[in-house]
Amino acid sequence: MDPRSTDNLHLHEQFETLQQQEYAATLGMWAFMATEFLLIGVLFVAYGVCRMRWPEAFRRGSSEMHYWLGFFETAIILTTSFLVTLALRAAKLGNNRQVIALFATTVMLGAGFLTIKGTEWYLEYGEGLVPGYFTTIPTKEAHLPPDQQHPRPVQERLFMLFYYLLTGTHAVHMLIGMGLLSTMMFLTARGKFSASYHTPIELVGIYWHFVDLVWIFVFSSVYLLRQ
């Protein structure tokens, strides 16, 4: 590489070439994805084990999900994945204006997703689906008068707990992803990226796709297993 090339501005001192740095950054991101996969995996395994224990209660829990809202959320998620892929293509072509537009749309759609998600949580609260751990301690509930006890059996409340853990963890990752996308928009607007250097955009893309993939598993295992 020409040492006077402006791309060397992006080269950190520990690396020899920009290619090496890009390889390192990409591999690091994939290794981090492996960590994330196992982090979320614990929740899915715990959910699976409890579902095997209480198939009927969990089926009832699933059938109470607002699965049309879940369906819209999934549609939004898949659209954002597509947009992020287009943005990577635009970045490779050096079309910064398009990158910003696509990322802005993605962030807005992400906000839309979280709005629907919040609505869903609100509706469930109104329907009394919240497991109610804040107000009563389940282990001590048996001593309370019947009208103060939670109306649902503990197994269904366990299902709702997993629902909140899975969707909550996913929502936190969405928020991080939206923050990363916004940072990328800002950096792109500042002219940091070009057709020859856009590794961070690619890495944020990997992260975003991972978050989307998690949602697909959440949607299919929590919402769709209802019959």
Place this chain on the structure above:
Amino acid sequence: MTTADYIPDVAPLPAAIVPTNYLTDKESLLSWLLTTDHKRICILYTFSITAFFVFGSAMAFMVRLALLTPGGGWVTAETYNRLFTMHGVIMVWFFLIPSIPATLGNFLVPLMIGARDVAFPKLNLLSWYLFLVGGVMALIAMVSGGVDTGWTFYTPLSTTFLNSAVLITVIGIFIAGFGTILTGINFIVTMHTMRCPGMTWFRMPLFLWAIYATSVIQVLATPVLAMTLILVGVERVWHVGIFDPALGGDPVLFQHFFWFYSHPAVYIMVLPGLGVIPEIICCFARKRPFGYKAIAFASMAIAFLGFCVWAHHMFVAGISIYAGLAFSWLSMMVAVPSAIKVFSYTATLYKGSIQMTAPMLYALAFIGLFVIGGLTGVMLATLGLDVHIHDTYFVVAHFHYIMVGGALTAYLGGIHYWWPKITGRLYSEFFAKLSAPIIFIGYNLTFFPQFVLGYLGMPRRYHIYPPDFQVYNVLSSAGATILGIGYLIPFCYLIWSLKYGPRAGDNPWDATGLEWQTPSPPPTHNFKKTPIVTEEPYAYYNRKSPIGPA
């Protein structure tokens, strides 16, 4: 070698005139706290884990003191529970897990592959801060009443029944866990992408293969612990019932998750140790390792098999007999790569020009202790026998042989071996040769009686025991004192050497490996120019005379 120590810290002179090293490059406190130099981060880790080791040892010493008499001595049962719990928590997560990877690994990975630094130097520093925050939280838990769950946090004991500082400890371990993960990612990426020209995978020192295998475990196992501890915290605060059978949950599920991390975590502790030993043995036997590839692949095999054996901790926890059989067989399989390593190290000594230097003594002590720990591991993997000795002192002795006898001895050996490179000074060989046998003898005296105790049926985690067992407990406590003295001696002469030790020169052991081809201590960017590797590792046959300080 360097004259930098004599230059007062005034206006910086041109680099061409003053050959600075990483220690003298910048000297303000801030330059240390904000450093991204992997060598300085090694020093930061060394200081912090040594402090935690002192805390953990103090707890162990009090435990041994309490066990001197059958009646429990000077502590109540509750205090005793807190003592062994904090001993376990601090020693496992804040000493052993970061010990070799975060100190020697941080220092050596870039040097051994001929790189200027790790791939992500800022993340490397972040790892240390995460470790420190986690450690401080564990210490806060210690002073705010302590934890008495045992280091395993078994549910529902930890979630429902105890009123100690479980939550803050769990959060501390969670935070420190991300430090471990980032270190692992850093090393994997560094070894994949930053090897200098000519440094092929099979020219890497065996230490790096061990660190690579360790890093894979760190990246894949630690997140499981992290999420599990979150669930424990959630359950503790809101009594949600994931691990509570009364609420539809499953307490054994916690044990599955916990050991899915914590069994591989044992290999996080001992694999780097298994990587230090061939470096020392090859250098002081002046020989190539016997079976380089076998040792390298054995590291990877241990890392892989380590993920397939977790349920051997749960043979009596109500898992099915068929699962027990499978896990028993898989656990015995771990002995195969472990034995390959031990036999290879021993065969390397055969017909070598052996120098009995201090690191070599530590390496030989490691082999002796690791063999005992490994063989008793096979005994414990046996389904029928484990039912008898599960949760007894036999288990305690077994894992201390691996984690203390193995990992800690290897850590000390490695510290001695690379001390001249890290500090630029030589330690007192006499005292070093004195400390290694003291540690070996003290170690065996402490833990061998515990095998007998466990076999006779003394359960772990009790502070009282039948008077018949007293003689073994007294032996063990006496051994602990000798062991404590053995650890104190290196602490003194290593610190002494920092100021008064003779200058080491670039390569005091006449060793192969890129880390010895650069000045001691190395300059900030490790090498004056990127090295090019042209020979196989451990090419000791090319060296004329074995020159060592011994």
